[in-house]
Amino acid sequence: MADKMLPLVYSCSGCSSAAQLANAVALKLDRDGSAEMSCIAGVGGGVAPLVKLAQSGRTIIAIDGCPLACARECLAKQGVTPDHHLLLNELGVRKKMHADFDPADVGYLAAYAVTRLTEASTHNAIASSEAPSHPLAERNCILR
Numbered sequence: 001m002a003d004k005m006l007p008l009v010y011s012c013s014g015c016s017s018a019a020q021l022a023n024a025v026a027l028k029l030d031r032d033g034s035a036e037m038s039c040i041a042g043v044g045g046g047v048a049p050l051v052k053l054a055q056s057g058r059t060i061i062a063i064d065g066c067p068l069a070c071a072r073e074c075l076a077k078q079g080v081t082p083d084h085h086l087l088l089n090e091l092g093v094r095k096k097m098h099a100d101f102d103p104a105d106v107g108y109l110a111a112y113a114v115t116r117l118t119e120a121s122t123h124n125a126i127a128s129s130e131a132p133s134h135p136l137a138e139r140n141c142i143l144r
Helices: 017-031 040-044 048-054 070-076 104-123
Strands: 008-011 060-064 084-087
Touching: 008 017, 008 040, 008 048, 008 070, 017 060, 017 104, 040 048, 040 070, 060 070, 060 104, 084 104
Parallel strands: 008 060, 060 084
Antiparallel strands: none
16 A cells, blocks of 8 residues: 655656656655655546546656656646656756666666655755756766
């Protein structure tokens, strides 16, 4: 049974390396017990139980690989605004077609997401619109 206190995480899962990295990060947050992953395709498609869950008032993290922000847009179609929106391209991830992401990047990005959640709950505020400071800045392979 799902923990109703965990935040919900939704991710892009398109065909690019950045999209698949976003999905892998969301899966890691789910498997580690930091968040409960739900189905963005179901939300975007208007599947009633999944829309109801998205609209339940729980904290929501949307993870997108590129500026198209498909996960955020699927939520918006149902009147839902994520509490946290991670755009991986803003964290130095480059979108590549017909290529896989570096699996080593998953842990760093998941740690960053957990840090954002922890900071927001501690300060009861969402991070400002300033350029993000994050643990990835010193990891050369993420800044491609």
